[in-house]
Amino acid sequence: QDADELSYNVFQVKWDRVPQPIAIDIKLMRAVRDRLPNGRYVFLVTLYDRIGGSPLFWTEAGLNGSSVGLPGATDPVRHKGRYYDVDTPVYKTAHTICPSQRDIKPTLTYVLEVFQLGTGKWPDRVVAWTVLPAVDIQCHYTVGKYRLPLLRGPVDPDLDLYSRFENSYTNDLDRWLCNVYVEIRLESKELLTGNNTLLSNQEIVMDYTAQLLQVRRGEWLNREDEEGGGEGSEGSEGSEGSEGREGSEGRSE
Numbered sequence: 001q002d003a004d005e006l007s008y009n010v011f012q013v014k015w016d017r018v019p020q021p022i023a024i025d026i027k028l029m030r031a032v033r034d035r036l037p038n039g040r041y042v043f044l045v046t047l048y049d050r051i052g053g054s055p056l057f058w059t060e061a062g063l064n065g066s067s068v069g070l071p072g073a074t075d076p077v078r079h080k081g082r083y084y085d086v087d088t089p090v091y092k093t094a095h096t097i098c099p100s101q102r103d104i105k106p107t108l109t110y111v112l113e114v115f116q117l118g119t120g121k122w123p124d125r126v127v128a129w130t131v132l133p134a135v136d137i138q139c140h141y142t143v144g145k146y147r148l149p150l151l152r153g154p155v156d157p158d159l160d161l162y163s164r165f166e167n168s169y170t171n172d173l174d175r176w177l178c179n180v181y182v183e184i185r186l187e188s189k190e191l192l193t194g195n196n197t198l199l200s201n202q203e204i205v206m207d208y209t210a211q212l213l214q215v216r217r218g219e220w221l222n223r224e225d226e227e228g229g230g231e232g233s234e235g236s237e238g239s240e241g242s243e244g245r246e247g248s249e250g251r252s253e
Contacts, residue, residue, distance in 0.1 A: 020098045021070055021187035029088040032178045038081035040117040043074045045094040050107035051131050052160025070095035108134035126154040128177045143184050150177040
């Protein structure tokens, strides 16, 4: 076997402890009308430890994964704020990072906030928010398409149960702003590093055998020559011994 083929091997990598990147495609807001004023809006996705809890922060990837090329906020979209503007198309993607499959907890929650971008006269402000469980009942990542109600104002930490969140707008319809349609997808576990190298979650090609066994082409060829020479000498000795035995047997007869 060639030394290069021996030294370069493809190793399957176990990703049990690697965080899972999540992509949230925000399709549109429906029934907005003039409930929101004319302006530009941005959607921000944050992973919380539980509803009404605290956001999770990654030391390397940041709050939403922006440090590794996974922005947690969408690009701005325009809503004109007219009464006949029923639907506001968004079609933007925001990202976040969930713990690995072995480390996920059933209380993990996505918090989706809608920011109105400010101008020179006023700063950015949160105009609506909603929540969605990040883990299903079988402790698997939540995926698929969903319709979520948006509540007016900033995040309310007092709504620490999904039942309280639902009752907040069913009992007081004025708190309901509109519905937002989203789709959650699992991204491949690939991280774009600062030097633009790609680390794939499927396989890694590395010169592992050469570093571990210190095998080089010359050493491998010399080893084959030595083994070949040893086999040849053993064959010659065997033939001479058999001829000698045959000769001695003939003389004795």
